[in-house]
Amino acid sequence: MIPLKVIQSVHPEDFKRYDTATIRSRFLIDNQVQPGTVNCIYTHYDRMIVGFAKPTDTQLLLPNYPNLRAEYFLERREIGIINVAGDGVVIADGITYNVQKLDCLYIGKGTKTVHFASKNGEEPAVFYLLSAPAHATYPTTLLTHADAVKVTLGSASTANHRTINKYIHLEGTKSCQLVMGLTILHEGSVWNTMPSHVHDRRMEAYFYFDVPEGQKIFHYMGEGNETRHITMNNYDAVVSPPWSIHSGSGTSSYSFIWGMAGENLDYTDMDPIAITDLR
Numbered sequence: 001m002i003p004l005k006v007i008q009s010v011h012p013e014d015f016k017r018y019d020t021a022t023i024r025s026r027f028l029i030d031n032q033v034q035p036g037t038v039n040c041i042y043t044h045y046d047r048m049i050v051g052f053a054k055p056t057d058t059q060l061l062l063p064n065y066p067n068l069r070a071e072y073f074l075e076r077r078e079i080g081i082i083n084v085a086g087d088g089v090v091i092a093d094g095i096t097y098n099v100q101k102l103d104c105l106y107i108g109k110g111t112k113t114v115h116f117a118s119k120n121g122e123e124p125a126v127f128y129l130l131s132a133p134a135h136a137t138y139p140t141t142l143l144t145h146a147d148a149v150k151v152t153l154g155s156a157s158t159a160n161h162r163t164i165n166k167y168i169h170l171e172g173t174k175s176c177q178l179v180m181g182l183t184i185l186h187e188g189s190v191w192n193t194m195p196s197h198v199h200d201r202r203m204e205a206y207f208y209f210d211v212p213e214g215q216k217i218f219h220y221m222g223e224g225n226e227t228r229h230i231t232m233n234n235y236d237a238v239v240s241p242p243w244s245i246h247s248g249s250g251t252s253s254y255s256f257i258w259g260m261a262g263e264n265l266d267y268t269d270m271d272p273i274a275i276t277d278l279r
């Protein structure tokens with residue numbers, strides 16, 4: 001089993017003095033999508049675990065990491081899983097769910113085994129995982145991309161035309177504290193989450209995918225009046241502390257999965273920051 005890497009939390013006053021390498025080491029999660037492996041990162045932001053599974057010819061088991069001091073991974077946790085590549089299946093306590101590209105499976109607390117598999121090892125699935133501590137068991141639920149709640153925001157003239165797909169949230173798939181969905185930039189638009197916001201009540205993680213070869217994402221973070229950026233590649237993730245904006249611009253259109261845990265499940269609970277106030 002590949003050990004669980006741990007990301008500690010950062011104070012915003014300390015963040016002001018970070019150089020590029022320090023910012024990357026504290027917040028960026030890169031090179032974790034590898035064939036035939038499950039890789040997980042434990043963050044101290046609301047104890048969110050960020051994970052990746054890329055099964056090829058054989059099934060992969062979600063490991064029970066010693067750090068969790070649990071009988072099994074989901075003994076005291078829930079998990080949201082979104083596939084971003086070839087057709088896949090997730091097997092939860094022996095029940096098989098077909099999870100195609102952009103579908104989302106929520107698995108509730110108490111599920112003892114979770115396996116990942118690709119329908120075709122030549123075109124493997126890539127599963128992105130977010131897991132938060134859970135106090136109750138909500139039903140394991142598959143929501144297809146077609147059935148996700150969709151909200152279109154922005155416009156071509158401000159290069160931020162995008163569709164937000166909500167899967168796990170207050171009015172959607174039920175969870176203890178996990179909120180999860182994905183945003184697809186329309187052709188020609190490059191800005192996500194602009195205007196920016198923060199939400200002191202929830203941490204957030206972004207996972208960028210469908211970034212074309214040779215292109216980059218500039219992900220912006222920090223307090224609204226003290227911003228920095230991280231350049232990111234396809235299949236990179238980044239954690240956003242509750243005090244930080246989380247906005248990106250790409251050198252092309254792209255998609256990303258967002259996910260949160262914390263005080264509430266209300267997607268709309270955000271404190272906006274005017275574009276003119278960003279520094």
Ligand SMILES: O=C(O)C(=O)C[C@H](O)C(=O)CO
Binds near residue numbers: 270
């Ligand atoms: O493009 C956007 O705007 C987003 O996708 C915003 C995220 O969903 C988010 O930050 C939710 O808090």
Ligand SMILES: [Zn+2]
Binds near residue numbers: 197198199246270
């Ligand atoms: Zn947010």
